[in-house]
Amino acid sequence: DDALNATRAAVEEGILPGGGVALLRAVKALEGLVPGNDDQRTGIEIVRRAIAAPARQIVENAGGDGAVVVGKLLEASDYAWGYDAQTGEYGDMVKAGIIDPTKVVRTAIQDAASVAGLLITTEAMIAELPKKDAPAMPAGGMDY
Structure with a gap:
């Protein structure tokens, strides 16, 4: 179902280089x-850091140094040049088949901006406190 929706979105609005590269290019x-x-x-700086987060996280999930890779990608002049987290190599993301539907990237940015605007104009917010995990009980009578 997700693949079908992604294909429809790509047909509607086209494709962009994947792996967070399209968002990094939006920094310009x-x-x-x-x-x-x-x-x-401050708002511009927050947006700058936020749009670099997906690429950084993809690299870190693959065991790489996200900050280093994002820095190299931001220095690149080629629009589609990115980092293939599976192979650990740099190259043209579109040629490698690493793509995102334009509609998905666009709506993600719009939705994030909408939520941020809502949070900024809200006078109060309710959230759950994160639960602290209690340490596991030690094994009884097995400390010999």
Whole structure:
């Protein structure tokens, strides 16, 4: 079902390089923004860090150093150049078949911005406290 929806989305709006590369390329759009105040400057920096998070996490999940790889990807001038976490090699993501539907990437950014806007304008928020895992009980009478 997910594959069918992804295929439909790709047919509707096209494809982008996958592996978080398309989001990293969106950082260039932030470079032209001129913040009007410190709050806007902070917001731009938050967005800059957030759109690098998927690529960083993919690399770290594969056992690599996400910060190093993201740094190299941001220096690249080729739009589709990225990191294949499965092979550990850099290359053209589209040629390697590592792609994301444009619609999926676009809606992810829009939805994240919508939720962030909602949280900013909300006066109060309710959340569950994370539960602390209690240590396991020691084995009784087996300490010999």
